[in-house]
Amino acid sequence: MSSCPFHAPAGETTAPSAAPPLPLPGDAALDLDAELAFLREAHRGVLPAVRRAELASALAAGSPAPLSSAELTWAGRIAWRNHARCIGRLHWRSLVVEDCRDLSSAADLADRLREHLRVVQESGTVKSILTVFAPPSRRGGPGPRIWNPQLCGYAGYRQTDGSVLGDPANERLTAFACRLGWRPPRQPGAFDLLPWIISGPDGKPHLIPLADGAVREVRLRHPRLSWFEELGLRWYAVPIISGMRFRAAGTDFTAAPFNGWYMGTEIGARNLADPHRYHQLPRIAERLGLDTSTPRSLWKDRALLELNEAVLHSYAAEGVKLVDHHTASDEFMRFLAREKNLGREVSARWDWIVPPMSGAATAVFHTPLREFPSTPDFHAQPSPFDASAPQGCPNQKESSRS
Ligand code: ARG
Secondary structure (H helix, E strand, O other), X not given: OOOOHHHOOOOOOOOXXXXXXXXXXXXXXXXXXXXXXXXXXXXXXXXXXXXXXXXXXXHHOOOOOOOOHHHHHHHHHHHHHHOOOOOOHHHHHHOEEEEEOOOOOHHHHHHHHHHHHHHHHHOOXXXXXXXXXXXXXXXOOOOOEEOOOEOOOEOEEEOOOOOEEEOHHHHHHHHHHHHOOOOOOOOOOOOOEOOEEEEOOOOOEEEEOOOOOOOOEEEOOOOOOHHHHHHOOEEEOOOEEOOOEEEEOOEEEOOOOXXXXXXXXXXXXXXXXXXXXOOOHHHHHHHOOOOOOOHHXXXXXXXXXXXXXXXXXXXXXXXXXXXXXXXXXXXXXXXXXXXXXXXXXXXXXXXXXXOOOOXXXXXXXXXXXXXXXXXXXXXXXXXXXXXXXXXXXXOHHHHOOO
16 A cells, blocks of 8 residues: 555545554564665675674674674665665665764764765765764663754754744754854854764763864855845755664664755755745745735745756756756656566655655656665654653654655
8 A cells, every 4th residue: 555645545545644653673672584684685695694693693692783894885775775765766876885883982973074074075976975883882871973963054043033043943953052152153144054963972962163164055046037146045065964873784873974965856845945944935936026915826836946946056056966856756766667677665755755846747746655664774863852752752853854
């Protein structure tokens, strides 16, 4: 059965309903066969019995699986291939995995993260990298964490009138950084880059300031609307997800940041457009002279179109790789076909795969998709801010698309 409300078989309810929570692999009892199955691909189709026994006994003793660096690379690539929310998976084999499992202190993480950031930004071609740090120690304790959901992000400042200057998604992180001693610019703005907050195995958060110029950004311009630049909109070049855990071979890596490249609509139809984010559509519609008194003028749709054209144009003009949603959809269809040929079923969430603009104009909209648990994979993990919240409490970020 499809998880998509629009592809439910006849007779079933067509009302959108929340997807049932997926059991996290290995959390209750470790399913060794499932956890180690991916290793076959790392060993040309067979998992040597000796290797299986070594890994199994380490896991039974409560240690992280002693994967070789080559095996870890396969785990990272297959985790990307398995990740149900990603439309960009055609490229899973290109992932570069940096094995930093010997690093766990905040200072060491910060050094490697600067390197990750530098490398993926330096040429605009954006190669995909996963940097894997030490897992939690077997004696218990939290494991290293990067408290920022992404390595790049803009501050969100709550104003006295209740509105937020900047990115409302980062309001809590911004307030916490201030409590740790971060000083926002004298004149706070809508696009102030946030410092990092990182904890090592003691769980204690450290504020790590970022050097000026460390984050590459793209100012948004429109190919035909000369006033567009005056809106002062911009976004950073590369999304580097830093808050998720990487699950591989029965081991949870709590700090394992990875990046891809942007699809334009993530910025133009969500980050800058969502009413609970930068909410720019009314402003753009006004500059376009549209009638905003009625939805029937399609002012939102026209504003969205111009904003998204500006995103595609500006990244291309600066030589930063970014894919449009039509190409991304076509690539995902090729990925589905390739996987089918290889006899592998693809786990995917329709509501995440379908682009947030012109959905039905992309082939993925017309394709039933189904999500099922896979391992290795990347998973949401409770933010360290919520460490005191009861386990398993419904986490908004888990179910909503971001
Ligand atoms: N949607 C997130 C953002 O807009 C990024 C998620 C990862 N995206 C990607 N293209 N790899 O920042």
